[in-house]
Amino acid sequence: SKVPSITLNNGTAMPQLGFGVWQVPDDEAFATVGHALEAGYRSIDTAAVYGNEEGTGKALAASGIARDELFVTTKLWNSDQGYDSALRAFDASLEKLGLEYVDLYLIHWPLPAKDVYVDTYRALERIAEDGRAKAIGVSNFQPAHLERLLGETSVVPAVNQIELHPQFQQAASRAVHARHGIVTEAWSPLGQGRGLLADPTLGAIAAKHGRTAAQVVLRWHLQLGNVVIPKSVTPSRIRENIDVFGFELDDADLKAIAGLDAGNRLGPDPATFDMA
Numbered sequence: 690s691k692v693p694s695i696t697l698n699n700g701t702a703m704p705q706l707g708f709g710v711w712q713v714p715d716d717e718a719f720a721t722v723g724h725a726l727e728a729g730y731r732s733i734d735t736a737a738v739y740g741n742e743e744g745t746g747k748a749l750a751a752s753g754i755a756r757d758e759l760f761v762t763t764k765l766w767n768s769d770q771g772y773d774s775a776l777r778a779f780d781a782s783l784e785k786l787g788l789e790y791v792d793l794y795l796i797h798w799p800l801p802a803k804d805v806y807v808d809t810y811r812a813l814e815r816i817a818e819d820g821r822a823k824a825i826g827v828s829n830f831q832p833a834h835l836e837r838l839l840g841e842t843s844v845v846p847a848v849n850q851i852e853l854h855p856q857f858q859q860a861a862s863r864a865v866h867a868r869h870g871i872v873t874e875a876w877s878p879l880g881q882g883r884g885l886l887a888d889p890t891l892g893a894i895a896a897k898h899g900r901t902a903a904q905v906v907l908r909w910h911l912q913l914g915n916v917v918i919p920k921s922v923t924p925s926r927i928r929e930n931i932d933v934f935g936f937e938l939d940d941a942d943l944k945a946i947a948g949l950d951a952g953n954r955l956g957p958d959p960a961t962f963d964m965a
């Protein structure tokens with residue numbers, strides 16, 4: 690396919706652009722994931738808490754695409770943290786997805802106050818050892834959580850999936866990831882399609898290239914080296930969001946977008962988020 694792959698720190702190849710399915714109801718996931726696969730996406734990002742692993746798995750099976758051409762990510766929910774409970778939760782996710790392995794399994798949030806992410810991660814190491822996840826990693830881990838994990842466990846996370854978009858550029862986390870060979874995966878890469886896509890700077894760059902603001906933002910991520918997983922349920926936008934390999938932002942564009950960083954967090958703060 691035309692989507693380039695990034696090589697993770699354990700040698701696994703991950704498509705640099707995938708499809709996110711947060712907030713897609715289970716009974717719509719079959720059709721929506723089907724549209725994405727048809728448009729050329731091969732990487733799908735789901736999570737136990739999204740409640741759509743079954744619909745997602747059915748779409749993967751119905752596509753007829755070979756398993757080794759797909760890249761499936763799911764995540765361990767907060768209430769399942771802990772060594773034994775993580776192993777059980779992983780089994781349940783595999784069962785719902787109808788798969789024998791996932792490509793990437795992530796701890797969804799660090800829950801630092803609960804202080805069990807190290808034990809939880811040891812369960813992920815075991816799952817990786819058994820070959821049931823080709824790669825393991827984390828999500829929403831801040832530098833302090835990562836440093837602790839690196840100090841107390843042996844497998845360096847392949848990926849840290851964090852909120853990242855032009856108004857929340859996460860320079861500190863990106864630097865820590867680069868230092869440790871952890872790939873930065875951007876969630877809400879389009880800023881959830883809210884104010885960001887109406888930004889006049891992005892509008893001007895989009896006009897210059899004959900592209901949309903969403904395509905400019907995705908291009909910015911790709912040129913930074915991020916993995917992106919934009920979400921849409923609208924087939925035309927699903928196609929638009931993968932049609933980002935036929936143009937390139939120049940230095941002036943990248944500099945202008947760097948100037949949009951505003952510390953504008955849209956999701957919860959991982960230091961305090963503890964939803965069960």
Ligand code: NAD
Pocket residue numbers: 708709710711712734735797828829850851875876877878879880881882883886901903904918919920921922926927929930956
């Ligand atoms: P996103 O930034 O991908 O934005 C999606 C929204 O933007 C859509 O619902 C739509 O309203 C709009 N949009 C999409 N394409 C568009 C286009 N071409 N033109 C105009 N508007 C467009 O937001 P997201 O869904 O929050 O994030 C993407 C994925 O990241 C999720 O589906 C999920 O897989 C993942 N995610 C992970 C976490 C986590 O804690 N790990 C949290 C949030 C999201």
